[in-house]
Amino acid sequence: MAAARQERHNNFNLLRLVLALCVILSHSPELTDGDNHREPLMMLFDSIPLGFMAVDAFFMLSGYLIVQSWDTAPRAGVFLKKRMLRIYPGFLVASVVCALVVGPLGADPARYFAAFDVGAFTTGALLLQSPQVPPVFAGSFLPKINLSMWTIAYEFACYLLVLAAGVAGLLRVRHAWLVLTAAVFAIVAAARVLHFDAELLRLPTFFLTGGCFYLYRDRIRMDGRLALAAGIAVVICMFSWSASELALATAGCYVLIYLANKPSAMLAGFNRLPDVSYGTYLYAWPIQKLLLWYLPGMSPWLLFAIAAPAAVALGAVSWYAIEKPALKWKQARAVPALPVKEGVTS
Numbered sequence: 001m002a003a004a005r006q007e008r009h010n011n012f013n014l015l016r017l018v019l020a021l022c023v024i025l026s027h028s029p030e031l032t033d034g035d036n037h038r039e040p041l042m043m044l045f046d047s048i049p050l051g052f053m054a055v056d057a058f059f060m061l062s063g064y065l066i067v068q069s070w071d072t073a074p075r076a077g078v079f080l081k082k083r084m085l086r087i088y089p090g091f092l093v094a095s096v097v098c099a100l101v102v103g104p105l106g107a108d109p110a111r112y113f114a115a116f117d118v119g120a121f122t123t124g125a126l127l128l129q130s131p132q133v134p135p136v137f138a139g140s141f142l143p144k145i146n147l148s149m150w151t152i153a154y155e156f157a158c159y160l161l162v163l164a165a166g167v168a169g170l171l172r173v174r175h176a177w178l179v180l181t182a183a184v185f186a187i188v189a190a191a192r193v194l195h196f197d198a199e200l201l202r203l204p205t206f207f208l209t210g211g212c213f214y215l216y217r218d219r220i221r222m223d224g225r226l227a228l229a230a231g232i233a234v235v236i237c238m239f240s241w242s243a244s245e246l247a248l249a250t251a252g253c254y255v256l257i258y259l260a261n262k263p264s265a266m267l268a269g270f271n272r273l274p275d276v277s278y279g280t281y282l283y284a285w286p287i288q289k290l291l292l293w294y295l296p297g298m299s300p301w302l303l304f305a306i307a308a309p310a311a312v313a314l315g316a317v318s319w320y321a322i323e324k325p326a327l328k329w330k331q332a333r334a335v336p337a338l339p340v341k342e343g344v345t346s
Contacts (some may be wrong), residue, residue, distance in 0.1 A: 008262045012061060014270055015256070016277035017312075018116060019054040019061075022293040023148065024284045024308050026051030029300035031288050034141035038300060045238040055151055056206045059158070060253045061260060063210025066159055067177075070166045073212070079166065082330050088127070089326035090318050091152055095125040098146050099133050102286040105346075106136035106145065108295055118181040127154040137289055148285040151203065158207040174215035181208040185249070191240050202245070209249045213257045220254070227258040279318025284311035 026049050029038040036042055041050040070079055099121055103110050115134035124132035130149040135281035137143040161173070170176040184205050215222060230251035237247035288307045292298060298306075 006016050009268075010261050011066065011267055011271065012260050012263065013273065013275045014267060015061060015260055015278070016058065016275065017163070017280065019057050019262055020162055020277045020280040020284070020311075020315075021056035021308055022280060023051045024288070024311060025304050026054065027148075027285065027288060028307070031141055032298065032300045033301060041224050041238075045244070046246045047238055047241045048248075055203070056245075056248050057204050057252070057256055058151075059155070059206035060210035060213075060249070060256055062155060062158065063207035063212075064214045064260070065210075066162050066207075066256060067171065067211035067214045070171060074166055074171070076163060076167050078161075079163055083163075085154070087152065087156055087159075090278055090282060090323045091128060091149070092280070093126055093318070093322050094146070094149070095121075096132045097261040097283075098131045102145055102290060103131075103133045103136050105290055107134065107138070116193070128156055136226060137293055140289070140292065145289070146282075146285045148281060154203045155207075158204055161204070161207075162211070165325065172249070177208070177215055178212055181205075184208055185246075187329075189246075205255070206249050209253045210257070213253055222258050224258070227255050230254045243278050247275075274316070274319045274324065276312060276315035276319050276324065279315030280311045281315075282318065283314040284308075287311050287314070 002016075022297040023160075026036070026039050026041070027210065030036040036049050037046070039049050039051070041048060041053060066083070069082065073079065073082075098115070103116075112134050117132065117134075124130070130147060131145050133145050135143065136145050165177065167170050172181075184201055187209075188198050188201050188205055190196075191201075233251045234247045237243040237251075284307060287310050288303060291303055291307060
């Protein structure tokens with residue numbers, strides 16, 4: 001009950017929904033004409049798109065919450081069960097909807113189903129890949145059935161990283177997580193200087209930073225004035241791609257965690273609403289593609305105005321019909337596995 005009360009007094013749900021809407025807004029101009037320079041953040045800074053920043057922020061929040069999840073219940077079986085129940089049901093259903101509904105609507109149905117490879121689709125879905133389907137939306141910009149779903153595999157890989165670190169006892173010695181974070185930062189920075197590809201580490205970097213903010217929550221003073229200064233620093237750094245990523249992963253994470261944990265009487269009602277952000281994120285891309293497929297010539301802003309509420313509505317359907325029922329299995333008795341001493345130390 002205490003955990004439930006605490007959950008209602010933070011703003012994680014609100015921030016996740018806002019970030020999902022930012023992704024929709026960011027994709028709208030790019031899907032319309034293939035050019036993301038009309039996208040809000042690119043127009044302001046011409047460095048990092050709003051969608052990239054939103055996904056980075058998703059991973060920072062996730063790092064904070066998933067490390068917290070292990071710290072609260074440090075048992076491998078329980079942790080893995082919770083993470084799978086949170087990710088897989090909504091993802092698998094969205095994959096099937098994309099394959100069996102969106103795909104035929106974005107292609108010639110007879111040719112589409114004749115070329116459909118059930119084995120490739122099933123394997124891809126189990127590996128949390130974007131739906132493996134025949135070509136769709138031919139001749140359109142970014143003709144993919146759901147390009148947004150590629151980030152989910154990275155998210156789950158980060159969950160497995162927390163599981164491995166927790167089982168190894170590294171989360172009980174928080175400096176180990178900090179050293180890992182610093183090492184990944186160094187690799188990414190070296191990649192920028194030496195021009196080698198370290199893209200696989202970009203999103204985990206933000207996840208690791210979020211985890212650091214949880215593990216060092218007793219040492220990091222959350223203050224509104226510091227959050228304002230950090231926000232200003234991020235804005236200044238946004239004029240450079242490399243500087244913006246470093247600023248987002250550090251000062252930006254401070255601002256994000258400050259906002260997430262700041263109680264607000266105005267938001268108390270919203271915080272009791274279900275978390276529809278996951279479904280919103282999963283269904284937004286196919287909604288946008290279908291709107292442009294059947295209503296070509298739509299402006300990016302009209303596309304956002306129609307797609308955003310439609311995605312939120314499907315996100316609510318996903319929550320009530322799929323995600324919430326699946327999460328009830330979290331309460332089922334789990335087989336004890338690899339207990340680890342609870343608590344975080346220096």
